[in-house]
Amino acid sequence: MSQVSLPTAIPPAPAPKKISLLSFDNRYLAPAFITCILLVGHLTFGILESYQKTLLAIVTSIGLELLLGRIFYHKWMHPASAYISGISVGILVRSPAYWPYVLCAAISIMSKYVLRVKGRHIWNPSNFGISVLLFLAADTVASLSIQWGNYLLPMVVIWVLGSVIIARLHRFHITGIYVASFLAFAFLRSWMTHSPWQSEVAPITGPMYQLFIFFMITDPKTTVRTKRGQCIVVFLVALLEMVLRLNQVVYAPFYALFIVGPSAMLFEIWMDSRRTNFPKAVAA
């Protein structure tokens, strides 16, 4: 699954000077929200493997971001994005060992600097890190795949708050299309496999999907630019997820995003390059 880096990519709104309780730098929205989820989830249900492990992931993320920023761009990077990557790893990775938290955070952050095409990183960092770890270290690592509790209220609060934040960031269409697609495909799977429809819908009621839906698939740095393109891409994520689910892949959403996300990015980069080169070709 990917990181909650959406707001960090959107520059702060240009200089609204008046101070208001309702005004809030968008860059801090997601970090603040995910921190809230983390704290509430842990204090009420103990969702974290441990504070230490989450802290380890956060420290590794931020430390590497600062270091690699200096090496690659000769500047200190803003730590918000790395903080979100670290906290995502801390929530989503489930392992009794410490090293997967360090490794996952490190791979996530490094992927931003190493795996680049035309100056853009194409994988969502924590989606990359977690997918790689789940694939290669399945004997030690799993992902958050259970409820944080059996109460409806926390779920409703997260859905409402998440919707408000995502709408404010003008990316609710991504979430909306994904949810509609997931539900449609869930009923289709139920019809195809004769499984109870409730079991097919069940995953989306869990906390892993709450993070996935509101933040991860909406990461602007690793989604295409046009609104139409974003809708198509997120539909394709849901479609591939369904194919993977029909093949009983437990972490279908991670892998679907892992495959579709960068593919869409590469396609967009290729289209951009064609547009850039086309006038030259005509002129020649």
Next chain:
Amino acid sequence: MTGSRTARIIVGILFVALIATPVVLKRIAVARETAEAHTNAATALARHGFYLQEVSHAAGITFVHEAPVLDPKLEPIMPEVASMGASVSIVDFDRDGWPDIYVVNSAIGRKNALYRNMHDGTFKDVAPALGIADVNQSGTGVSTGAVWGDYDNDGYEDLFLIKWGRPELFHNDQGRGFTRVSEQAGMPLWINADTAIWFDYDGDGLLDLFVGGYYAEDIDLWHVKTTRIMPDSFEYAKNGGRKYLFHNLGNGKFEEVSEKVGIDSHRWALAASAADLRGTGHPDLFVSNDYGVSELYFNDGKKFHEVGKETGIGFAPKSGMNAAFGDILNQGKYAVYVSNISEDGVLIQGNNLWVPKQGTTGDMLQYENLARDFGVELGGWSFGAQFGDLNNDGTLDLYLANGYISLDRNRSYWYDFSKVASGNSTIIGDAANWPAFQGRSLSGYQNKRVWLNDGEGKFIDVAQAVGVSDTYDGRAVAMADLWNRGVLDVVVANQKGPLLVYKNTVDPNNDWIEFELEGTVSNRSAIGAQVTLFWNGQQQVQNVSGGTGFAAENDRRLHFGLGKNSKIEKAVIRWPSGKIQTIDQPAVRQIHKIKEPA
């Protein structure tokens, strides 16, 4: 610029190396396991000091467990809802000085067996003759476990039969037969339990009985009114069975006092055990719960106080299936082993080894989970486990049974399981919402673990090397010196599988000592008595238990391995009555029968 490019190349190489790290680690681990597995009995004896040989058939034991067939409405997930029941307990029911074996069956009409030790290496089923075989009759539910305790202090161990159904108490008539006394004793009409233990919680010299419910007690699993019988959360469920504490009134009757003494939980209990963890003289109660956190009840002799969070064991919810105490570091302190689920790539809960934190004692006692550090964390879908010194080297080893549902080897239910487990309570709680099993396995055909304690904080799995190669769906493990040879043998009850008897052969140079205790002021079974042995500059504490592990009970007799050239300084017995008895320099390689001083 050149420096920057070099830095980029280094970062790139490092990135690839990091990605390759898990693969390399896994290969190293596999290579180690493979090397360890390729040994024979002689090599195992030389290298590990023991080997185990499965001898059930040679010993005349042909018992095969059968699972219950519940209400047809549950048919699609029958393998899961009927996945427990296999249980084994060790008892010397006829007081002949040789341990016998009681094993339960869980299908309607199938019989339990009491294997009397014939002293010649064989056993004979005497349950039908003694009246404790045909106890799984239609309308009364089926057996899921058994614990033995001399509740009336007449010198003969009585039987409490744990059931999904009508629980039964049988009085032992001097080893010549059993009389059903459930109604007179005040047992409830119906429970759905998997665990129970005998212990004298109030120190009055009479054994009391704790019973932990799993499914809610108002459910008749053969005639369910609704399919909403499943846990309402995978890790936070509180819709399980209630808990019972039956206080022994001394006249053959029991009074249910759980609420009165502070035990009020509806978590899904799977295992319980009791020991005096704080040195107060009162046994504390540890309960491992499925679908949630474990519970630890401190006992002040009159009331229980749940201290899971305060002690550190009550935070991370898992799938607790075992509770066993062991002084693994020879420090005179008990660690607690709780088994959970680990399945590659899906769910890595890891088992818990709760070790007392340095410097914490008494009411301030705290635990930390050191299962990973000690190497006893990953054991598949783990169930029953017991501590015992299998090679008599002076440190407690750990035997773990595992494997959940072994059906089609090539098709797994894990995908569907994980899907539903992540659902909201309204989905997970209804069996009708669970996809059908259709013959698929769920963590089946797993290799068992026999973890050898190196005495320096590490356990190494030697199961394959010492001859434990079965892959049945293991549930209960019990240890006993079955043939009075000074070694611990292992008996394993498997769900829908045979009862296995692993006969132990141990390096003859290693010394041992055993204690068979009998209470006089304390309960006659001496349950709750504690022996601390001091030898060769070290000490080890063990506790006489009235039920431990998962659905199991070890032999009452306490077995200590001593290693080579041992010199015992003393054995200190603390009886449940509070009396302290010291035995100076007890002889090694002997079974010491000790009666509580008046």
